[in-house]
Amino acid sequence: MxxxxxxxxxxxxxxxxxxxxxxxxxxxxxxxxxxxxxxxxxxxxxxxxxxxxxxxxxxxxxxxxxxxxxxxxxxxxNELSSESAIDSINLFLELTDDGSLIFDIIRARQLFEPEIAGLAALNRTVAELEELAENLEALKASPPEDIDGQTIIDIRFHSLIASATHNNVVALLMRPIFDNMPKVKRSIYAKNNLGYLTHDISKVLKFHEEIFEAIKKADPREASHAMLAHLKATEKNFKDSLE
Amino acid sequence: MxxxxxxxxxxxxxxxxxxxxxxxxxxxxxxxxxxxxxxxxxxxxxxxxxxxxxxxxxxxxxxxxxxxxxxxxxxxxNELSSESAIDSINLFLELTDDGSLIFDIIRARQLFEPEIAGLAALNRTVAELEELAENLEALKASPPEDIDGQTIIDIRFHSLIASATHNNVVALLMRPIFDNMPKVKRSIYAKNNLGYLTHDISKVLKFHEEIFEAIKKADPREASHAMLAHLKATEKNFKDSLE
DNA sequence: AAATTGCGATTTGTCATACAACATTACCTT
DNA sequence: AAGGTAATGTTGTATGACAAATCGCAATTT
The missing domain is CATH 1.10.10.10 (Winged helix-like DNA-binding domain superfamily/Winged helix DNA-binding domain)
Structure with a gap:
């Protein structure tokens, strides 16, 4: 009352x-x-x-x-870092996860990242292209069985693109999504563990290279398309693992 | 050492x-x-x-x-609410704002919201359509000079759409963006204060109605386009206020 | 019997003091 | 002047005491 x-x-x-x-x-x-x-x-x-x-x-x-x-x-x-703010978001997502978090993350990436790649293609500097190129090399050089290591490199690739938009809000808000990528990866490999590995880093690398080339060419439409294709493939990979 | x-x-x-x-x-x-x-x-x-x-x-x-x-x-x-997490993000954005925040917000909305409107068109329930319709009525009924009140209704309109995606991650991450909309509005009216008011709520209403109709028709492409047109108009409004 | 009141016990809020652990400064030795 | 050492300042932890808010239960009232 x-x-x-x-x-x-x-x-x-x-x-x-x-x-x-x-x-x-x-x-x-x-x-x-x-x-x-x-x-x-x-x-x-x-x-x-x-x-x-x-x-x-x-x-x-x-x-x-x-x-x-x-x-x-x-x-x-404190030299204000975004960490504590990001941590708050991640904690909230973890504690309120009713099981839909992983799928929401996958879907959110498909919504946001193509547009982000497009903007990055317009705004990226040569220094950022350089970093992306280094990231591709790192992925190529990583041991095939080191899935965790590859995931870290993968996350960095997408983070670099978000940063290359030169939009602090975009870069910040994408962080919780990227932070949850390992969880998505783990859920994929938890299902078909040890046996037949659907994981094929060369496919990821190919998508990354296409995205990179589009950003390098400053072609937002192609960057966006390449990113979406990449994420659709990731989703398919995830859904396949559900059986 | x-x-x-x-x-x-x-x-x-x-x-x-x-x-x-x-x-x-x-x-x-x-x-x-x-x-x-x-x-x-x-x-x-x-x-x-x-x-x-x-x-x-x-x-x-x-x-x-x-x-x-x-x-x-x-x-x-605590019954975990998203508030504290959102507050952290907003505090960070405020403290690290080098003057680009408002523009970043405007740009981020253009990146994210069209896609969101598209997804909402696919996933919205009838109950959510109802809420959107009520929101349109509220905006119509609001006194023309009550800009703060209109902003609140405006924010709610966009929040409802984000929720209608049925994607918790998307709804959550958009919150800091919506929370900063009043700041954007204020910056527009701070420039040309009292004198000639570019503010014309009927224009906003028209855009909102177009977006609503598209979502009602479950037409993602049209919803996305309508949303983008709305946000472009907002950006123009903002840029005009800079002179 | 039901609702209200009142009291005591429990629990958190604040204060004060003391000492330990660590950092900074000043001083002294060389 | 350089380096080490003691003195001082600041935060970390412990303890005891009391205030303020809440809760549970019994007594009272209706």
């Missing part, structure tokens, strides 16, 4: 208020990345609370990746 | 180890959503550490959205 009365000072916990306060200061750039925050003692004085409260506030901020705490030294504003 | 050897048991801090341990238990589903964790006192005994440490571990977990702590009651495994 709802009453007309609602909570007022939402965050009644002191550690919560102080967390907010420090977070705000960081968002306002009062403290920039790498800078040292006041010591626990100073924060106690500033806020007029006990060290317990300050420490718990700092702990929460560190858990969210906003600050790093170094024993004996102090608390510093 | 760095040695080539690094710590193995990475988290040397007790609170970190205990955080990990509890997190693992949650990931393993030893404690399911809504369930109550042992009390602080019990955890102290279990791990053989002080309450300080246990409390800081719980605080970190709560900051990451894995548990909720209720004073006088206990710590419970």
């Amino acid at each position: 709802d009453t007309p009365f609602r909570k007022i000072g939402s965050d009644k916990l002191l550690s919560g208020k102080i967390e907010e306060s420090i977070e705000l200061a960081i968002r306002r750039r009062d403290y920039k990345a790498g800078e040292k925050l006041p010591t626990e003692g100073q924060l106690c004085d500033l806020f007029g609370v006990s060290r317990t409260v300050v420490r718990e506030a700092l702990r929460k901020l560190s858990a969210r990746g906003l600050v790093v705490i170094k024993q004996g030294s102090g608390a510093y504003v | 760095d040695t080539p050897f690094r710590k193995i048991g990475s988290d040397k801090l007790l609170s970190g180890k205990i955080e990990e341990s509890i997190e693992l238990a949650i990931r393993r589903r030893d404690y399911k959503a809504g369930e109550k964790l042992p009390t602080e006192g019990q955890l102290c005994d279990l791990f053989g550490v002080s309450r300080t440490v246990v409390r800081e571990a719980l605080r970190k977990l709560s900051a990451r959205g894995l548990v909720v702590i209720k004073q006088g009651s206990g710590a419970y495994v």
Whole structure:
């Protein structure tokens, strides 16, 4: 039953208020990345609370990746990496997976990656082409039985293309998808394990090379088509493994 | 001086180890959503550490959205909502924005949303069509000067379509993009404020209706095209505001 | 019997103090 | 001046105490 009365000072916990306060200061750039925050003692004085409260506030901020705490030294504003944000997403996907995650990942890649490859074909620099070429060589050189290693190289190939769009939002949002590729791979090889291996790295390599050539030629349509073909093949591989 | 050897048991801090341990238990589903964790006192005994440490571990977990702590009651495994994960992403985007965020958002939408609309056209249910229809009515009924209100309805329209793909990954990853739409809107109206308003809700409505009709007809190609036209118009609107 | 109230026990929130572990600085020795 | 060492500062952990919120159960009221 709802009453007309609602909570007022939402965050009644002191550690919560102080967390907010420090977070705000960081968002306002009062403290920039790498800078040292006041010591626990100073924060106690500033806020007029006990060290317990300050420490718990700092702990929460560190858990969210906003600050790093170094024993004996102090608390510093984190050079914000995307890792903690990505981790949050991945944790959520893992915990809410009702079994559809793998298929959703496969489908999402088909939706997004062709377009990404197309944009990358337009925006890529020569340095990025170089990195892609190196990646192809690495895949060629990898031992045929080292599936995990190949997966890492595979992920990097697709990540490089996402980065080559020069769109930070795109590159960031694709990360959770790429992070889940090993799970997809594992699910494929878990089914037909040891016996007959459908895995054929030369096929993957061929697709990668086609995509690379299209991006090199700055041909978005062809890049997009090549990417879609690649992902369709991956999906077929996955579906075949379900029997 | 760095040695080539690094710590193995990475988290040397007790609170970190205990955080990990509890997190693992949650990931393993030893404690399911809504369930109550042992009390602080019990955890102290279990791990053989002080309450300080246990409390800081719980605080970190709560900051990451894995548990909720209720004073006088206990710590419970959180009904995991996507909010904290999304917040992390949004915070990261905000803090690392070098000025390109708004443009990246606009571009990312053009990459992703046409495909999404296409998939939604194939997978939408009648209930979802109903919700979209209601949303169109809401937009029609909104006061012309209530731009913030219209933005909320606009966001919901696009969110509904993303959900109608029935792909959790897609719906989740689009959230940070939608959350930033108000920022884009504000940047448009900040430029030509008060004077001549380029804002014309009837245009938006027309696009939305086209998209809706295509999705209703289960025509992915048309849905995709309509969505792209909509987003191109939005981009033009944005670019016009830059002069 | 059902609902409400009140009280005690449990649990989390905050404070204070003390000491350990680590980092930084200043000083001293060479 | 260079290098090592002690002093100092800062974070990590432990303990004890009490406040504040919640919960469970019995007593009371209706």
